[in-house]
Amino acid sequence: MRSGAQIGVTLAILVAGGSQQMLADVKLDDAGRLTLAGDFRLRLEQDWDSQTSAGVEREDRLRARARARLSLGYALSDSVGFGVQVASGSDESQQSPHITILDFDDNSTGAANFNFDKWFVRVRQGDFEGWAGRNSVPVWKANELFLDDDVTPAGIGLRYTTAVGEKGKLGFNGGYFSPPAGMRAFAGNLALGQLVWSHEGAGGTGLTLAGGGFLFDADPADPSAILFRQGNGGRDYTIWVGNAQARRRVGGKPLTLGADFMTNSESYSALDPDPFTAANRDETEGYDVYVTWGGTGERGDWLFGVWYAHIEALAVNASFAQDDWVRWGSADQTDSSDFEGFELRAAVGLGQKQNLVARLYLVDAISSVQDGKRFRVDCNVSF
Secondary structure, X not given: OOOOOOOOOEOOOOOOOOOOOOOOOOOOOOOOOEEEEEEEXXXXXXXXXXXXXXXXXXXXXXXXXXXXXXXXXXXXXXXEEEEEEEXXXXXXXXXOOOEEEEEOOOOOOOOOEEEEEEEEEEEEEOOEEXXXXXXXXXXXXXXXXXXXXXXXXXXXXXXXXXXEOOOEEEEEXXXXXXXXXXXXXXXXXXXXXXXXXEEEOHHHOEEEEEEEEEEEEOOOOOHHHHHOOOOOOOOOEEEEEEEEEEEEEEOOEEEEEEEEEEEXXXXXXXXXXXXXXXXOOOOOEEEEEEEEEEOOOXXXXXXXXXXXXXXXXXXXXXXXXXXXXXXXXXXXXXXXXXXXXXXXXXXXXXXXXXXXXXXXXXXXXXXXXXXXXXXXXXXXXXX
């Protein structure tokens, strides 16, 4: 456990339909303007052909789920603004705002709560932006395999972007936060710094390279940390993440190719008192590669995508990574590491800020016989 005081704050508004690479901002164009935004998702989710790490078969599961979020922003001036967001979900889950509205196999539907998951005060001056409050983590990312979009820590975030040449940009993202433990508490600390270079060329071509460090400082003395699974409440992480993404138009549609690599440089001992840490002390690397073609911005637009991921047990802090790929964990906390497999995605734009997204996940554990298949269909509406 590293030393350091927990400090508060940050926020932003997310739109339905996928991972956001950058923070979605409250508009500050016109002083005195009040901005209202929101989104709703209806999901049908099937899990099947799954077994636990002990080889025990899980029962197949079919559920209808929903997510609702409402955001309010106000611009005090051209450079100062604030905002809040309320979201559905369970009080005990920092990874998902979804609630189960119907379980077709008569299982428990779990908790259905609403919480303020974002609130902030933000200042912009030229190429600099700083904010304090509760917010999405200020980081460029192409997906949620390392960090879930729904994880909104409390702290201070910084961003600076400057032009490099005629079509290039160089940016720095940084911050110091206290990560959420559920939706109503915080535990431990997170310090981060990331450099991002991007270049946009003619004809839809583009390239983005990013690299950064993420230091998770656990506080096992904090009673809120007991919520985290697999020893994450008492384990430090020093994770280095590299990203590369290339873009161009093919057949009149955007084609995106990318890869992400992550490695945890913490040294864990075979004598660590936490059995999960000791057993997986050398499982500290992960990567993913992906390709997508198309988009869903207009009615009738379509997208196809394929992802492959290999994420070892301690390559990411599983309490704050994605909760999409696997069924593993508890009702409120996902064990989102120690897996490899594929995501296949198809989506279509419905117009008026609506889309329909279908995703198939085929996943196996790296260190055990645990596995599973999952299919989702999401109908997303935003305003």
